[in-house]
Amino acid sequence: MQTEKFYYDNKIVRDFAIATIVWGFIGMTVGLVIAMQLYQPAMNMGNQYTTFGRIRPLHTNAVIFAFVGNAIFMGVYYSLQRLLKTRMFSDVLSRIHFWGWQFIIISAVITLPLGLTTSHEYAELEWPIDIAITVVWVVFGLNMFGTIFKRREKHLYVAIWFYIATFVTVAVLHIVNSIELPISAWKSYYVYAGVQDALVQWWYGHNAVAFFLTTPYLGMMYYFLPKMAGRPIYSYKLSILHFWALIFIYIWAGPHHLLYTPLPGWAQSLGVAFSVMLIAPSWGGMINGLLTLRGAWDKVRDDVTLKFMVVGITAYGMATFEGPMLALKQVNGFAHFTDWIIAHVHVGALGWNGFLTFAILYWLIPKIYKTELYSKKLATTHFWIGTLGILFYVIPMYWAAITQSLMLKEFTPEGILKYPNFLETTLRILPMHIMRSIGGSLYLIGVILMAYNLTKTMLAGKLVANEAAEAPAMANLLPNEDRGHWHRILERKPIQLLVLSLIVILIGTFVELMPTLTISSNIPTISSVKPYTPLELQGRDLYIREGCSNCHSQTIRPFRSETERYGEYSKAGEFVYDHPFLWGSKRTGPDLARIGGKYGDSWHFNHLLDPRSISPGSIMPDYHWLYTQNLDTTTTQSKINAMRKLGVPYAPGYEHIAQKELVDQETRITENLASDHIQINKNKEIVALIAYLQRLGTDIKANKSLSKK
Amino acid sequence: MSILFFLIGCSVLMGLVFLLAFLWAHKTGQNEDLHTPGMRILLDDEIKVDPPE
Numbered sequence: 235m236q237t238e239k240f241y242y243d244n245k246i247v248r249d250f251a252i253a254t255i256v257w258g259f260i261g262m263t264v265g266l267v268i269a270m271q272l273y274q275p276a277m278n279m280g281n282q283y284t285t286f287g288r289i290r291p292l293h294t295n296a297v298i299f300a301f302v303g304n305a306i307f308m309g310v311y312y313s314l315q316r317l318l319k320t321r322m323f324s325d326v327l328s329r330i331h332f333w334g335w336q337f338i339i340i341s342a343v344i345t346l347p348l349g350l351t352t353s354h355e356y357a358e359l360e361w362p363i364d365i366a367i368t369v370v371w372v373v374f375g376l377n378m379f380g381t382i383f384k385r386r387e388k389h390l391y392v393a394i395w396f397y398i399a400t401f402v403t404v405a406v407l408h409i410v411n412s413i414e415l416p417i418s419a420w421k422s423y424y425v426y427a428g429v430q431d432a433l434v435q436w437w438y439g440h441n442a443v444a445f446f447l448t449t450p451y452l453g454m455m456y457y458f459l460p461k462m463a464g465r466p467i468y469s470y471k472l473s474i475l476h477f478w479a480l481i482f483i484y485i486w487a488g489p490h491h492l493l494y495t496p497l498p499g500w501a502q503s504l505g506v507a508f509s510v511m512l513i514a515p516s517w518g519g520m521i522n523g524l525l526t527l528r529g530a531w532d533k534v535r536d537d538v539t540l541k542f543m544v545v546g547i548t549a550y551g552m553a554t555f556e557g558p559m560l561a562l563k564q565v566n567g568f569a570h571f572t573d574w575i576i577a578h579v580h581v582g583a584l585g586w587n588g589f590l591t592f593a594i595l596y597w598l599i600p601k602i603y604k605t606e607l608y609s610k611k612l613a614t615t616h617f618w619i620g621t622l623g624i625l626f627y628v629i630p631m632y633w634a635a636i637t638q639s640l641m642l643k644e645f646t647p648e649g650i651l652k653y654p655n656f657l658e659t660t661l662r663i664l665p666m667h668i669m670r671s672i673g674g675s676l677y678l679i680g681v682i683l684m685a686y687n688l689t690k691t692m693l694a695g696k697l698v699a700n701e702a703a704e705a706p707a708m709a710n711l712l713p714n715e716d717r718g719h720w721h722r723i724l725e726r727k728p729i730q731l732l733v734l735s736l737i738v739i740l741i742g743t744f745v746e747l748m749p750t751l752t753i754s755s756n757i758p759t760i761s762s763v764k765p766y767t768p769l770e771l772q773g774r775d776l777y778i779r780e781g782c783s784n785c786h787s788q789t790i791r792p793f794r795s796e797t798e799r800y801g802e803y804s805k806a807g808e809f810v811y812d813h814p815f816l817w818g819s820k821r822t823g824p825d826l827a828r829i830g831g832k833y834g835d836s837w838h839f840n841h842l843l844d845p846r847s848i849s850p851g852s853i854m855p856d857y858h859w860l861y862t863q864n865l866d867t868t869t870t871q872s873k874i875n876a877m878r879k880l881g882v883p884y885a886p887g888y889e890h891i892a893q894k895e896l897v898d899q900e901t902r903i904t905e906n907l908a909s910d911h912i913q914i915n916k917n918k919e920i921v922a923l924i925a926y927l928q929r930l931g932t933d934i935k936a937n938k939s940l941s942k943k
Numbered sequence: 944m945s946i947l948f949f950l951i952g953c954s955v956l957m958g959l960v961f962l963l964a965f966l967w968a969h970k971t972g973q974n975e976d977l978h979t980p981g982m983r984i985l986l987d988d989e990i991k992v993d994p995p996e
Binding site: 316317389390391392395398399402403406410426430433434437457460461464465466467470471473474478481482485486498501703 | 945946947950953954957958960961964965968973974976977978980981982983984985987
């Protein structure tokens with residue numbers, strides 16, 4: 235048979251590998267810093283650019299999209315070429331993809347500390363970057379489908395199916411969760427509000443875990459694990475089965491992030507049911523991975539890459555068992571908003587994503603440099619220190635979660651909260667947080683060892699930038715054109731197939747979207763819930779800028795322990811003007827849904843300036859820059875206009891008097907502060923933030939007092 | 944809660960796309976042999992050719 239000679243592009247693989255290591259180190263270092271901020275407020279470093287609220291998104295974005303993202307592309311570019319027996323479709327697209335992705339990451343590193351954020355978790359980047367992500371993602375897709383198109387191997391190995399599902403789904407998720415109305419170059423409002431916005435976000439958030447952290451890694455597992463072990467996957471049939479099952483089920487599980495919130499009950503139950511089902515396809519993957527090593531466990535003793543693989547896949551199994559359990563309403567009522575969730579995601583991130591990435595790096599770098607790993611001993615040290623790091627990270631976090639949740643839910647025999655002060659529960663778990671940062675440090679030290687080891691390896695070898703290979707041309711493998719089916723032609727052209735699929739999706743999207751944008755929503759509105767005043771709106775945007783929602787939730791669940799502590803449980807109708815929703819997902823501090831009117835203006839003034847003067851031991855950063863920076867009111871009019879466009883019922887012409895109303899409210903607050911002997915210029919940012927905080931949850935309180943009269 | 948219908952629509956459409964992909968895979972014989980593909984990926988014969996400079 236006639237064979238063709240061609241060359242695999244190893245340079246692009248190497249570039250993504252280096253980016254993986256560099257961003258991994260940066261992302262994890264930021265993670266360590268924010269972990270320390272949670273018991274040592276001085277680690278916020280006294281300036282706005284490094285406070286927890288601003289750099290926690292930097293940590294999550296860096297780890298997910300920079301570390302894991304680059305690792306995905308490294309794995310895909312290496313395995314896709316070899317699985318399809320061809321070079322990548324276009325070297326130019328490969329380079330654009332690589333540099334475009336790094337550019338996006340750098341823009342995130344710049345904008346997030348500046349407080350330019352949309353507040354949607356793992357989708358914090360503002361709209362210009364969203365567009366850039368879309369473009370680069372399309373470039374990646376073109377390159378991948380182009381490669382599939384010119385392949386020399388007819389069969390698409392299961393890994394490729396995982397890559398395709400990743401590409402398609404992430405594209406849809408990203409677009410749906412990025413529909414924003416820009417009001418300036420770096421500020422936009424989400425089109426959806428309140429409960430609806432929350433659902434879109436967690437539909438995205440959950441599936442980002444599914445299709446960015448899971449499916450591409452399963453694809454990589456199916457390629458690299460057999461290669462490392464030197465034996466085929468345990469069951470190819472199982473891999474096909476669990477692939478299709480996984481992608482069909484995952485999409486529906488998102489609402490489990492919103493249990494006991496005002497989301498309609500049936501949607502919550504739907505999310506729970508699918509989450510429980512997910513355990514089957516997830517464990518299908520784990521079992522398939524682990525059983526691949528049946529009869530070869532002796533290899534694990536000697537081969538460090540297999541060690542990483544085994545722990546990584548086991549972590550995947552644990553996290554995907556824990557996920558469905560956490561999705562059960564009773565468990566969720568206890569665990570949600572606590573460190574349990576942080577522990578859960580880190581079993582996945584440190585164990586599954588981290589260890590698989592390390593395994594692939596240790597295996598792949600020596601291969602493309604045609605040399606041996608510099609030090610196997612050092613890699614083994616990395617393995618053990620990393621494994622210990624994971625344990626030291628997650629066990630204290632489980633402990634902290636159980637401790638805090640039990641305390642928050644405990645009542646005295648007289649029926650009052652045993653720990654009415656939230657801070658008391660925070661202080662109790664600080665030792666666990668210290669231990670967690672020790673675990674994180676160990677893990678980070680492991681990564682540094684790896685970086686050294688791999689650098690030495692690269693220096694010892696020489697990159698085979700273009701690796702020679704040969705394979706018969708695809709045409710020889712294809713059956714004769716005997717079946718004249720109309721879509722036979724289409725099937726040969728994956729790009730056309732993809733474009734058609736996307737058109738179908740887009741048509742469907744618009745058909746579905748149009749009614750939602752034109753007919754009134756069926757959320758029960760509450761007549762006393764009014765749009766924010768201009769000053770409150772500005773204050774709300776400061777709340778978003780400072781990332782307050784990273785530590786404070788704004789939704790009270792219908793539990794007695796919460797209604798006693800925070801007040802009336804949250805209703806869907808309270809959030810109809812919230813673009814975006816700010817429910818948060820973690821209570822490092824207390825819920826703020828009904829903070830309005832609970833304390834005086836001067837309390838907030840002093841508390842934000844020096845939290846520990848009001849609440850000794852508090853771990854909240856101070857926000858002294860809010861007292862010196864002037865509120866940017868040039869945006870007031872465009873913000874009112876944008877909100878009106880999104881359906882907030884500001885009266886016609888209100889944008890013209892908005893600025894005056896804003897100043898009036900500032901005056902009232904500063905006068906109120908003056909009566910408590912606090913002098914502050916009324917155009918400072920803190921005044922707007924106080925206005926917003928004092929508004930939170932008061933609409934319903936007002937309603938109650940009215941009905942009593 | 945109109946967004947629910949939008950998201951369900953999106954999810955169903957994605958499901959349909961995957962279903963079509965599955966049917967395509969099945970009809971074109973991607974699933975006919977569920978044994979050798981697992982083996983074949985192990986057979987990367989390295990060949991000795993000078994890379995183009």
